[in-house]
Amino acid sequence: MFCPNCGFQLPDDARFCSECGTVLTPVSQSAAPEPAPAPVSAPAPQPAPVIQPAPSFAAPLQPEPSYDSPRTPIVYIPEQKNNIMCVVGFFSSLGTILLGGIPSIVTLILSIIGLVQAKKNNERGRGLAIAGIIISSVLVASLTLGIIIGVIKNFYE
Numbered sequence: 211m212f213c214p215n216c217g218f219q220l221p222d223d224a225r226f227c228s229e230c231g232t233v234l235t236p237v238s239q240s241a242a243p244e245p246a247p248a249p250v251s252a253p254a255p256q257p258a259p260v261i262q263p264a265p266s267f268a269a270p271l272q273p274e275p276s277y278d279s280p281r282t283p284i285v286y287i288p289e290q291k292n293n294i295m296c297v298v299g300f301f302s303s304l305g306t307i308l309l310g311g312i313p314s315i316v317t318l319i320l321s322i323i324g325l326v327q328a329k330k331n332n333e334r335g336r337g338l339a340i341a342g343i344i345i346s347s348v349l350v351a352s353l354t355l356g357i358i359i360g361v362i363k364n365f366y367e
């Protein structure tokens with residue numbers, strides 16, 4: 211055995227440490243090392259169960275925002291839908307460029323209807339409708355100007 215105080219090697223039946231004089235009672239010597247690791251190892255498992263409930267409390271909180279996040283896109287999807295008239299007005303006004311701008315009056319009306327409907331129903335596609343109105347207006351203006359110039363030319367000839 212060894213002295214618990216100074217570590218001096220002693221015979222197993224020694225009652226006193228011959229080096230430092232510490233009383234070596236076999237009960238206190240064997241009991242002393244055992245309780246010492248026990249309190250050390252005991253608090254270690256205790257914090258672990260404390261930490262485990264914490265994530266389990268946090269875990270139910272996390273699915274709640276994850277349930278809200280799928281709901282919000284569902285709400286936004288109908289709002290992001292383009293008004294059909296806006297799309298029709300825009301692309302048909304683009305098409306009228308290829309057709310020489312003759313149906314541009316129709317596409318102008320379509321784009322205006324689209325813009326009004328998009329505002330009323332709070333739909334998207336106002337940008338397309340405004341673009342369609344601008345394209346159609348330019349075509350109508352240039353067509354009207356062309357007709358006026360043509361009429362004036364014919365008048366003076």
Ligand SMILES: [Zn+2]
Binds near residue numbers: 216227228231
């Ligand atoms: Zn000793």
